[in-house]
Amino acid sequence: MSKITLALPDGSALEVARGTTGLQVAQSLGSRLAQAAVAVQLNGQALDLNRPLETGGPFAVLTFDDEAGREVYWHSASHVMAAAVLRVFPEAKPTIGPPISDGFYYDFDVYRPFSDEDLERIQAEMNRLIRADLPFEREEVSREQALEIFADNPYKRELIEELPEDSAISLYRMGDFVDLCRGPHLPSTGRIKAFQLTSIAASYWRGDENRQSLQRIYGTAYPEAKMLQAHLDRLEEAKRRDHRRLGRELELFLFFEEAGAGLPYYLPNGAMLRQIVCDYALQQHLRRGYQLLRTPHLTRADLWETSGHAQQGYPMYYTDVEGVAYGIKPMNCPGHILLYKSKTRSYRDLPLRFFELGTVYRHERSGVLHGLLRVRGFTQDDAHIFCTPEQLTDELVGVLAFARDILAVFGFSDFEIDLSTRPEKAMGSEEIWERATAALRHALEVAGLEYHVDEGQGAFYGPKIDIKLRDALGRLWQGPTIQCDFNLPERFDVTYIGEDGREHRAVMIHRVVLAGIERFLGVLIEHYAGAFPVWLAPVQARILPITDRTLEYGREVHRRLREEGFRVELDESRGTLSAKVRDAELLRLPYILVVGDREAASGAVAVRHREQGDLGPQPLEAFVERLRVESQPPQAHP
RNA sequence: GCCGACGUAGCUCAGUUGGCAGAGCAGGGCACUUGUAAUGCCCCGGUCGCCCGUUCGAAUCGGGCCGUCGGCUCCA
Structure with missing residues (x-):
C-alpha cells in the first residue's frame, strides 16, 4: 500500500496510507480533535472528513474555531434549512445558500413570500432532520446527469452550465434532499447542535434587480447552545446601542417625515457632539498643513458636465435658476479645483492641501436610507491634495498616517483595508490607472499596513483605498477613503509650472478621514453605546x-x-x-x-x-x- | 428603485367578526423639601401617517402616496 505524507500545522510530518480518511487522521492526532473536526484541509482545499486522502501536502483538521471550519458548518446548516423548506414548500426552488460572516442564508424562488409562521415550521422541520442525524453523502456526476437531476430547477441548471466543461460536478445528498454543491460538509446533520433562523428578506437571482426576485432566509448555527446564545446576545446588544434608538433617547437627532427622508435634524445635544467632532477635525487638518476652504452648495450644472458626473448618471439633484440648469453639489472636488485654478500655481506651492467640511447632497435610493449611516445630505471632512507625481507617494503615506492617528483618538484602532482597482465603468486610460494603483499600493506598503485587493471596485475616476473600522462589537464600518485621481486634472486642465518653467499636469488625491460626519457620528454613537468620553460628551x-x-x-x-x-x-x-x-x-x-x-x-x-x-x-x-x-x-x- | 413587514398620544405599546379610542412613561398642576437609578394625587394630551374608495358607519376592509424597518443593490 502506498503512503502519502501530510505536513501538519505544527511543522511536523505525518505519513499515512493513501486512502486514509481525514477523520482517521484526526483520530490519530487526538480524540478531542476528531470530535471537534468538521472537515479537513489538504493543499488548501477543504475536504469531507470521510473523503479518502489521495495525495500528500499541507494538512490541517478544521474545527468550528477555523474560519474555513465555520463555513463548512454553516454551509451544512444551510442545506438542512433548504431541505426543511422543501418539506414545507415542496414547490420552492432552491437557488444558492452560502455561509456568510456570522451564519448562512439560502435563497428560494417560491410562489409567495415567507412569513414568521413559516419560519417556525421550517425550524421544526430542521429539528427533525437534525434529530434523524442524516449523513451528508457526496457523489460525482456528469454534466448531463446533473442537468437531468435538476431538470425542474432553472437556477441550478444555470449554475451547472457555467461550470467548466471538464470539471467533475459534485452533489451532496442528505436524506431525500440533493443539492449541487462543491462541499465539503459535516459528516451528518446531528453535528448541528444549536441553530436559529434570524430573518426573512428579499433578494434577486445573482444580485441583479432585473432578474427573478427571490426569498432569502438568514440563519446561524453553533456547535454549543451557549455559543448561539452569546451570538443572540450580541445581536441584542447591537439593538440596544442602535444609533437610531440612542439618537432619540439621548436627544441627538431626528428625522421628519414631513421634511423628507434621509435628512437629519440635530437637537442641541447632537449638534454639540457634531460641532466637537468638526472642530477637532478642522484643528487636526490645520496642524497638518491643510488650508481651509468654503464652497457653495449650488453650482451651474455645466460644472458637473466638465467633471463627468452628469455623464456618469451620478445621482444628484438638479434645479433651474432663471432658465439655467444648476446642480446641488454631490461632491466638493470641482469647487476645490476652481479655487486651485484661480491663479497660476508653481511647483513651489505644491503640495497644496485644500480642506473643507463640505456639505453635499446625493439622491440615494429610498430603500437604502438608514439612520445617520446612509443619508441624502451629509458633510464630509473632505480634502483634495494637489501635488506633483513625485510627491504622490509621500502624500499618500501622510494621509494614511493621519487617518490612523485621528481614528485612534476616537477609539478605533482595528481596521480592514481594501485597495479597489479599475471598475468596468472607468474614465481614463489603463496606463493612468496602473500608475495610480501602483502609488496607492506603494503607500500602503510604506505605511506597513495589510490590505486586501478589491478588483474592479474603484471609483470611475480612479483607484482608492477604503479603510473599514472595527467597533466595540467587532462590526465593520466604512471609514476613510483615499482616492487617486488622474482624470479630473485632465478634464479641468489642472496644472502647475515646474522647475523647468513649463506647464505640467498636477496630480490630485481625494480623501476623507471621518468620511461622512453623519455616518461617523452614527458609528461613534454605537461604538460608545452613547456613553461618550468626557471630551466628546455634549453634556459633561x-x-x-x-x-x-x-x-x-x-x-x-x-x-x-x-x-x-x-x-x-x-x-x-x-x-x-x-x-x-x-x-x-x-x-x-x-x-x-x-x-x-x-x-x-x-x-x-x-x-x-x-x-x-x-x-x-x-x-x-x-x-x-x-x-x-x-x-x-x-x-x-x- | 425592487421584495416583504410596519405606521394608534412626545416615547414604548394595547385595542378589529367595521359601531363613542386605551395604558405606562414623558408633560402640566398640587402636596412633599427629599443624600445617589422612578414620592403621591389630579390633569392635559390622539385629524388612529396622508389621500381616495367600499359601507348607514372605517383606526379596523380595498387602492394610491409618504415614512420607517429587514434585505437586495448602491455607497461617504
Missing part, C-alpha cells in the same frame, strides 16, 4: 440640587463651570434625588454633581462618576481641574 456634567435650599448654590456651580467652558446643565426640577440621578444616568452623562446643604456650606460638589459611581464630595475647584484635564482629546501623534 449635570448639577443636581437636592432641595430648593441649595438651588442658588447649584446655580453658582453651574455658572462657574460654564465660565470655564464646560458643557454643564442644572436640573432645577423638583422631586427626589434618586429620580434626578436616574434621569441623568439614563442620558449616560459622564458626571453628576450633587449639591446639598453640606456642599453648599463648604463650596464642594459631590461627584458621581458614570462608571465609578459616587466619588464623594470634593472642592468645586478640584472638580474644575479634573474636568479641565479630561476635556482634552487624547493626544494624536502628529
Whole structure:
C-alpha cells in the first residue's frame, strides 16, 4: 500500500496510507480533535472528513474555531434549512445558500413570500432532520446527469452550465434532499447542535434587480447552545446601542417625515457632539498643513458636465435658476479645483492641501436610507491634495498616517483595508490607472499596513483605498477613503509650472478621514453605546440640587463651570434625588454633581462618576481641574 | 428603485367578526423639601401617517402616496 505524507500545522510530518480518511487522521492526532473536526484541509482545499486522502501536502483538521471550519458548518446548516423548506414548500426552488460572516442564508424562488409562521415550521422541520442525524453523502456526476437531476430547477441548471466543461460536478445528498454543491460538509446533520433562523428578506437571482426576485432566509448555527446564545446576545446588544434608538433617547437627532427622508435634524445635544467632532477635525487638518476652504452648495450644472458626473448618471439633484440648469453639489472636488485654478500655481506651492467640511447632497435610493449611516445630505471632512507625481507617494503615506492617528483618538484602532482597482465603468486610460494603483499600493506598503485587493471596485475616476473600522462589537464600518485621481486634472486642465518653467499636469488625491460626519457620528454613537468620553460628551456634567435650599448654590456651580467652558446643565426640577440621578444616568452623562446643604456650606460638589459611581464630595475647584484635564482629546501623534 | 413587514398620544405599546379610542412613561398642576437609578394625587394630551374608495358607519376592509424597518443593490 502506498503512503502519502501530510505536513501538519505544527511543522511536523505525518505519513499515512493513501486512502486514509481525514477523520482517521484526526483520530490519530487526538480524540478531542476528531470530535471537534468538521472537515479537513489538504493543499488548501477543504475536504469531507470521510473523503479518502489521495495525495500528500499541507494538512490541517478544521474545527468550528477555523474560519474555513465555520463555513463548512454553516454551509451544512444551510442545506438542512433548504431541505426543511422543501418539506414545507415542496414547490420552492432552491437557488444558492452560502455561509456568510456570522451564519448562512439560502435563497428560494417560491410562489409567495415567507412569513414568521413559516419560519417556525421550517425550524421544526430542521429539528427533525437534525434529530434523524442524516449523513451528508457526496457523489460525482456528469454534466448531463446533473442537468437531468435538476431538470425542474432553472437556477441550478444555470449554475451547472457555467461550470467548466471538464470539471467533475459534485452533489451532496442528505436524506431525500440533493443539492449541487462543491462541499465539503459535516459528516451528518446531528453535528448541528444549536441553530436559529434570524430573518426573512428579499433578494434577486445573482444580485441583479432585473432578474427573478427571490426569498432569502438568514440563519446561524453553533456547535454549543451557549455559543448561539452569546451570538443572540450580541445581536441584542447591537439593538440596544442602535444609533437610531440612542439618537432619540439621548436627544441627538431626528428625522421628519414631513421634511423628507434621509435628512437629519440635530437637537442641541447632537449638534454639540457634531460641532466637537468638526472642530477637532478642522484643528487636526490645520496642524497638518491643510488650508481651509468654503464652497457653495449650488453650482451651474455645466460644472458637473466638465467633471463627468452628469455623464456618469451620478445621482444628484438638479434645479433651474432663471432658465439655467444648476446642480446641488454631490461632491466638493470641482469647487476645490476652481479655487486651485484661480491663479497660476508653481511647483513651489505644491503640495497644496485644500480642506473643507463640505456639505453635499446625493439622491440615494429610498430603500437604502438608514439612520445617520446612509443619508441624502451629509458633510464630509473632505480634502483634495494637489501635488506633483513625485510627491504622490509621500502624500499618500501622510494621509494614511493621519487617518490612523485621528481614528485612534476616537477609539478605533482595528481596521480592514481594501485597495479597489479599475471598475468596468472607468474614465481614463489603463496606463493612468496602473500608475495610480501602483502609488496607492506603494503607500500602503510604506505605511506597513495589510490590505486586501478589491478588483474592479474603484471609483470611475480612479483607484482608492477604503479603510473599514472595527467597533466595540467587532462590526465593520466604512471609514476613510483615499482616492487617486488622474482624470479630473485632465478634464479641468489642472496644472502647475515646474522647475523647468513649463506647464505640467498636477496630480490630485481625494480623501476623507471621518468620511461622512453623519455616518461617523452614527458609528461613534454605537461604538460608545452613547456613553461618550468626557471630551466628546455634549453634556459633561449635570448639577443636581437636592432641595430648593441649595438651588442658588447649584446655580453658582453651574455658572462657574460654564465660565470655564464646560458643557454643564442644572436640573432645577423638583422631586427626589434618586429620580434626578436616574434621569441623568439614563442620558449616560459622564458626571453628576450633587449639591446639598453640606456642599453648599463648604463650596464642594459631590461627584458621581458614570462608571465609578459616587466619588464623594470634593472642592468645586478640584472638580474644575479634573474636568479641565479630561476635556482634552487624547493626544494624536502628529 | 425592487421584495416583504410596519405606521394608534412626545416615547414604548394595547385595542378589529367595521359601531363613542386605551395604558405606562414623558408633560402640566398640587402636596412633599427629599443624600445617589422612578414620592403621591389630579390633569392635559390622539385629524388612529396622508389621500381616495367600499359601507348607514372605517383606526379596523380595498387602492394610491409618504415614512420607517429587514434585505437586495448602491455607497461617504
